Amino acid sequence: QVQLVESGGDVVQPGRSLRLSCAASGFTFSAYAMNWVRQTPGKGLEWVAVISFSGSNKYYADSVKGRFTISRDNSKNTLYLQMSSLRPEDTALYYCARDLATAPNSYYGPDYWGQGTLVTVSS
Amino acid sequence: DIQMTQSPSSVSASVGDRVTITCRASQGISRWLAWYQQKPGKAPKLLIYSASSLQSGVPSRFSGSGSGTDFTLTISSLQPEDFATYYCQQAHSFPLTFGGGTKVEIK
Numbered sequence: 632q633v634q635l636v637e638s639g640g641d642v643v644q645p646g647r648s649l650r651l652s653c654a655a656s657g658f659t660f661s662a663y664a665m666n667w668v669r670q671t672p673g674k675g676l677e678w679v680a681v682i683s684f685s686g687s688n689k690y691y692a693d694s695v696k697g698r699f700t701i702s703r704d705n706s707k708n709t710l711y712l713q714m715s716s717l718r719p720e721d722t723a724l725y726y727c728a729r730d731l732a733t734a735p736n737s738y739y740g741p742d743y744w745g746q747g748t749l750v751t752v753s754s
Numbered sequence: 755d756i757q758m759t760q761s762p763s764s765v766s767a768s769v770g771d772r773v774t775i776t777c778r779a780s781q782g783i784s785r786w787l788a789w790y791q792q793k794p795g796k797a798p799k800l801l802i803y804s805a806s807s808l809q810s811g812v813p814s815r816f817s818g819s820g821s822g823t824d825f826t827l828t829i830s831s832l833q834p835e836d837f838a839t840y841y842c843q844q845a846h847s848f849p850l851t852f853g854g855g856t857k858v859e860i861k
Contacts (some may be wrong), residue, residue: 666850676798676841678850692849693755731788731803739845740788742809744797 633657633743635727640748647717651748653710653727661685661705664730666741667712669723669750677723680712681730681738688736695721717752724749756780756844760853766861773829775856777842782822786846789818789827792855793838802827803845832858 639651653665667679680691680701689701700713710727725748728741757780767773777787785805790798800809802818805825815830829836837860842853 675854676843676852678843678852681848681850690848726797731800738848738850739786739803740843740850741790741798742800742803744799746797 633729635729635743635745637725637727637745637748640725640750642751642753643717644754645718645752647752648713648715649717649750651712651714651725651727651750653712653745655708655710655727655729658729660703660708662733664732664738665701665703665710666728666730667701667710668726668728668741668744669721670726670747671723674723678740679725682710683736690738714750717750719752722750722752755849756783756846756851758842758844758851758853760840760842760856762856763854764857764859766859767832768861769832769834771832771861773832773836773858775827775840775842775858777820777825777827777853779823779825779844779846783844783846785821786844787818787820787825788843788845789816790841790843791836791838792841798841801840829858 634656636654666681682701698716702711727745729743731739731742759778787805789802792798806818839857
């Protein structure tokens with residue numbers, strides 16, 4: 632069965648960096664685009680970024696563009712989110728999620744989600 | 755960005771009731787719409803995609819309809835395990851955006 636396990640969440644000060652990881656199993660990781668989605672009690676669900684199956688195409692929310700970088704290592708079945716210049720408003724539960732679309736360079740949004748990893752940005 | 759507006763924000767219903775949740779897009783999205791269910795402390799679960807296609811394993815009491823800007827999620831006969839928060843999400847264009855959620859509570 633599809634399993635996605637996030638890690639790397641922590642409490643960090645504003646302006647610092649953090650890298651999240653997501654270990655995937657139970658499916659052919661290299662065949663799917665992958666997303667990061669975050670959730671806060673106040674703002675609900677917010678899509679953060681998506682990366683194509685090969686890693687060649689990446690798209691970001693405006694709120695994180697230029698600060699966050701999504702990447703993947705298909706040899707390790709692992710998705711990453713490098714977060715820099717963190718702000719208090721980046722505080723959220725970050726979910727790794729497989730994309731529903733299976734056609735190359737096609738995206739839909741999540742079908743399977745991990746359980747999330749908590750990032751808190753506070754001084 | 756495409757704004758997704760759900761209504762109501764919460765609904766109280768009893769087991770066996772028919773429940774309808776509405777989602778409106780700020781511009782036409784054809785049928786590029788998904789619905790998710792989220793229970794407390796759990797990740798969202800995909801219920802419906804392409805406005806009306808049922809995800810594998812999802813009970814047939816869930817159905818979706820609509821196209822363009824107006825969409826509905828219907829639970830035909832509410833079951834105890836259906837008390838949760840439901841979100842719509844547009845897949846028409848980046849950034850992907852979600853509705854604010856509808857909490858289905860026990861009456």
